[in-house]
């Protein structure tokens with residue numbers, strides 16, 4: 159059988175490895191940090207920094223196709239890997255999603271609506287961006303942000319100096335604050351043959367910048383539901399994308415606004431493990447290996463709840479809850495804000 163190379167050994171890499179194994183593939187993780195949660199399920203693990211080119215080359219040579227759980231892979235590493243084996247999703251999806259400024263410009267180029275935004279290279283640019291966009295607004299680092307990290311809210315112009323002091327030193331973007339009623343996401347997939355399949359949109363609730371729950375079905379009208387799917391398909395086709403993509407959307411009375419995209423399996427797609435015959439992890443493996451895609455149809459309603467930090471204390475109770483499927487990541491040290499697992503509550507139909 160073939161071997162899937164997965165860059166990143168966090169929980170997403172772990173669940174991709176499990177899905178690969180179920181389809182008869184081996185998986186080999188390349189982890190640039192330490193102690194990957196995926197280490198105990200993958201067939202092989204390489205732990206090395208991205209600038210260890212010999213290790214990268216050996217990893218690429220040992221696998222048949224390369225994918226990733228994490229979009230912030232340095233360009234030089236990608237150049238090297240791409241010279242050895244195909245990488246899916248491809249370079250363009252990574253380039254665009256690594257930088258919020260590039261991403262928003264790309265989305266607007268597809269005639270999709272985003273929050274108003276401005277590049278903020280220095281403090282005077284922040285003043286003029288605030289004058290143009292108004293408050294409330296959010297100052298964000300262009301790169302490397304996740305779980306709401308690297309963001310400062312500017313409720314009134316008086317907050318701008320503090321926001322600048324907090325984030326200066328990184329390339330920044332200012333975004334106008336969207337007055338949304340709720341947040342949804344579409345987990346979509348595109349195969350090597352260009353076919354597209356979407357899962358039903360899920361409704362997402364965040365706390366302290368971190369995803370807490372995803373519930374399907376989301377509260378959406380039929381036309382909003384089809385808009386959400388069409389938006390995802392437009393992005394997939396524009397990128398000639400192969401694999402699973404997450405698209406985060408704000409729901410407003412004026413329509414759907416695209417918040418951000420993630421070129422990988424997505425936390426808000428974990429409900430598919432217990433709501434669909436083919437979940438997002440299997441769908442991703444199918445896409446990158448040239449299988450036909452699963453149809454994405456949903457057999458059950460689900461509420462996915464992330465288990466973050468101390469939430470693990472609730473395990474004894476959760477283990478007894480009816481129709482609650484536990485997914486634990488095998489992480490040993492509990493830290494506040496750390497994603498330790500999730501539970502899919504299958505809802506009575």
Ligand code: ATP
Pocket residue numbers: 273296303304305306307333334335336337341364367368369406417418
């Ligand atoms: P993720 O962990 O999803 O990658 P992230 O750190 O990249 O998150 P965003 O998705 O940009 O951050 O923002 C996190 C949350 O903050 C959003 O889900 C939303 O609730 C809120 N938020 C972000 N940008 C805006 C905005 N322009 N207007 C209103 N709310 C926003």
Ligand code: MG
Pocket residue numbers: 303304305418
């Ligand atoms: Mg993000």
Ligand code: MG
Pocket residue numbers: 406417418
């Ligand atoms: Mg987000």
